[in-house]
Amino acid sequence: MLDRDELVVLAGQAALFAVHHQNPDGSWFYAPAFRDHPVDTIIDSRHTGYIIEGLIEVNATMGDQRIADAIGRGWDYMQAQLIDDDKPRWSPEQTWPINSHDVAQSIMTALAYGDKSLAKRHMAFAMDRFYAGEGKFRYKAFENGNNNDAIFIRWTQAPMYKATSRYLANFSVTERG
Numbered sequence: 001m002l003d004r005d006e007l008v009v010l011a012g013q014a015a016l017f018a019v020h021h022q023n024p025d026g027s028w029f030y031a032p033a034f035r036d037h038p039v040d041t042i043i044d045s046r047h048t049g050y051i052i053e054g055l056i057e058v059n060a061t062m063g064d065q066r067i068a069d070a071i072g073r074g075w076d077y078m079q080a081q082l083i084d085d086d087k088p089r090w091s092p093e094q095t096w097p098i099n100s101h102d103v104a105q106s107i108m109t110a111l112a113y114g115d116k117s118l119a120k121r122h123m124a125f126a127m128d129r130f131y132a133g134e135g136k137f138r139y140k141a142f143e144n145g146n147n148n149d150a151i152f153i154r155w156t157q158a159p160m161y162k163a164t165s166r167y168l169a170n171f172s173v174t175e176r177g
Contacts (some may be wrong), residue, residue: 008061015058018051019070026077027092044091045082046102048074049109051122056112075113083118086125096143104159111166116175123167126160 016058021032028051031040043161052074088106089095103126116157129141132149137160140148151157 005127012062012064015055015062015064015067015130018055019066022070026073026075027081028074042091043081044102045078045088046105048078049088049105052078053105053109071113073176078109086121087129088122092114097140097148098129099140100126100137100156101159103130104163105140107163108159108166111170116170119170123164126163130156130160 005129012031015028018028022028027043028048029039030042030047031037033039037174052071054066055071055074059071082089083106084095087095087098088102090098103122107119107126110116110122126137126159129147130137132151133140137156138147139150139156142148
């Protein structure tokens with residue numbers, strides 16, 4: 001069913017929609033203006049990562065230079081504005097607090113882009129600040145060292161398990177460090 005040509009066309013159209021709404025600096029706003037809804041100008045690392053990862057996946061099939069260029073601009077923006085070495089920033093203006101979903105997505109985006117060094121730094125940060133033991137990841141970390149230890153199956157656990165699985169699949173035992 002997924003081999004259907006019309007689905008490939010739809011995926012390409014969706015990717016070009018995202019490309020069309022990319023800002024000149026490489027970022028994307030949370031939501032473009034639509035009918036009565038004004039543009040939502042929030043920019044954050046998690047949603048930027050979703051877009052970049054999705055574009056990478058679509059362009060593996062499409063091979064469209066416009067999409068490739070958007071990926072490059074988005075990655076450059078993310079590196080300059082939404083990454084603080086070992087951790088993702090929540091937004092261009094704010095690093096803390098950081099929630100585990102942001103860290104999970106940053107690991108997955110780095111892996112999709114092929115930046116194993118960034119994925120490794122963010123995985124180390126995840127294990128240091130978010131792993132609560134017994135297979136549980138806490139919700140949020142604050143700059144002062146405090147944490148919100150709430151466990152949310154869908155918001156924290158699932159993305160961190162997914163990111164951890166992808167990380168392990170991309171590194172040999174000796175590369176993991």
